[in-house]
Amino acid sequence: MLAAAAGLSALQPARRPATLVVTGGIVITQNARREVLKPGAVAIDGADIVDVDTPEVIAARYSARETIDARGQIVMPGLINTHTHAPMVMYRGLADDLALMEWLQKYIFPAEAKTVSPEFVRTGTRLAALEMIESGTTTFADMYYFEEDIARATRDAGLRGVLGETIIQFPVADAKTPAEGLARAETFIKAFRNDSLIVPAVAPHSMYALDRDSLAASAALARKYDVPLIIHLAETEDEVKISREQHNATPAAYLESFGFWGPRTLAAHGVWVTDEDIHLLKRRQVGVSHNPESNMKLASGAAPVMKYLAAGVPLGLGTDGAASNNGLDMFGAMRQAAFLAKLATRDPTAVPAQAAVDMATIGGATALAMDSAIGSLERAKRADLIAVSMSAARQTPMYDAVSHLVYVTRGDDVRTTIVNGRVLMKDRQLRTLDRGTVIAAANKLSAKVLEAVR
Numbered sequence: 001m002l003a004a005a006a007g008l009s010a011l012q013p014a015r016r017p018a019t020l021v022v023t024g025g026i027v028i029t030q031n032a033r034r035e036v037l038k039p040g041a042v043a044i045d046g047a048d049i050v051d052v053d054t055p056e057v058i059a060a061r062y063s064a065r066e067t068i069d070a071r072g073q074i075v076m077p078g079l080i081n082t083h084t085h086a087p088m089v090m091y092r093g094l095a096d097d098l099a100l101m102e103w104l105q106k107y108i109f110p111a112e113a114k115t116v117s118p119e120f121v122r123t124g125t126r127l128a129a130l131e132m133i134e135s136g137t138t139t140f141a142d143m144y145y146f147e148e149d150i151a152r153a154t155r156d157a158g159l160r161g162v163l164g165e166t167i168i169q170f171p172v173a174d175a176k177t178p179a180e181g182l183a184r185a186e187t188f189i190k191a192f193r194n195d196s197l198i199v200p201a202v203a204p205h206s207m208y209a210l211d212r213d214s215l216a217a218s219a220a221l222a223r224k225y226d227v228p229l230i231i232h233l234a235e236t237e238d239e240v241k242i243s244r245e246q247h248n249a250t251p252a253a254y255l256e257s258f259g260f261w262g263p264r265t266l267a268a269h270g271v272w273v274t275d276e277d278i279h280l281l282k283r284r285q286v287g288v289s290h291n292p293e294s295n296m297k298l299a300s301g302a303a304p305v306m307k308y309l310a311a312g313v314p315l316g317l318g319t320d321g322a323a324s325n326n327g328l329d330m331f332g333a334m335r336q337a338a339f340l341a342k343l344a345t346r347d348p349t350a351v352p353a354q355a356a357v358d359m360a361t362i363g364g365a366t367a368l369a370m371d372s373a374i375g376s377l378e379r380a381k382r383a384d385l386i387a388v389s390m391s392a393a394r395q396t397p398m399y400d401a402v403s404h405l406v407y408v409t410r411g412d413d414v415r416t417t418i419v420n421g422r423v424l425m426k427d428r429q430l431r432t433l434d435r436g437t438v439i440a441a442a443n444k445l446s447a448k449v450l451e452a453v454r
């Protein structure tokens, strides 16, 4: 008897412990081979993915403390929003259907001057985090003010953030001068550079909203601490006009002239770029964030997405701030990225569904120079993943999971959101934020915003 039992246990080695297993869904790995497991399972231990395989293999290898049944759902890497201004959810729908300058000068700048404060950004970030968790975003890249308060609210919500303290020429709520902003950014970097969820960054606003010295100093600060450098680039035709008049160069070439670009830089928008600019960005390993919805709403233009992809520029997807979108749903951004590219090039094969999913996952991770940690479901990466329901009428029938993610799925279809191995939402039940409290606080604060623009 004893010998037989010993023989049996030798054949079946003890199962390894795992903190969490997500099993039974269609697993879209987004690995290099774009492997899809039908069905599959993901084993997580602590913050890391330890295995991705079939449900049977994972069940045989691991004994999980918590198991999430994802049958009928798609399990995929968490979405990466490469460009937003999280607290601007507080200005959602405040003023629409205006030209960029009128919108900024009559509404957004006055509202910001009178309302932005540490408390404002905390309330706004909690609301943005709620929206992101509920719509499957697990990492976002941000540019705003009081970024240390945004960082604390982000960490409390359990999201991953690449958070850039904004540097801008004119006086703003958290800094009277660019030098003050840079000092703030340095303090912020020192406080958060070893955080497991927060990647502090420097975010000079744009080439037109800063002088050359401040742009160069921003880049130097980012290099000193090896943190990301984030900037708006060539968003509108006007920006290119200003750059050509003042510097006799495109915005990208002007920034290149004093060594701004480097491997951890992210350029948001990149709508009005020349072929030379695209090659320059590729040469400098700059990531680009494509924001189709914001670009359409403000009538900025259509970024040359197919050219970026052909040149091998790392391309991510962003929503931009909710004041110009008006939401943070990355499923909408994927769909609009596909539609806009087709319309702009008059080529229905432009940005197929797989390319849109790539931009929202591994492409965004690469653009942020974080592809060794996030962007795909692979062993040894961080456990950032979502499970998405596929049972709605509009998702029936399903012949192709990737097609459905881009063309019929909405953020509301996300059932479960996991970041760094921690379950932030399971079956639409939030674990880190109290929905009612977050929404009530935002509604209360909105009275102040309305007062500011009256």
Ligand SMILES: [Zn+2]
Pocket (backbone or CB within 6 Å): 083, 084, 085, 232, 268, 320, 321
């Ligand atoms: Zn922006």
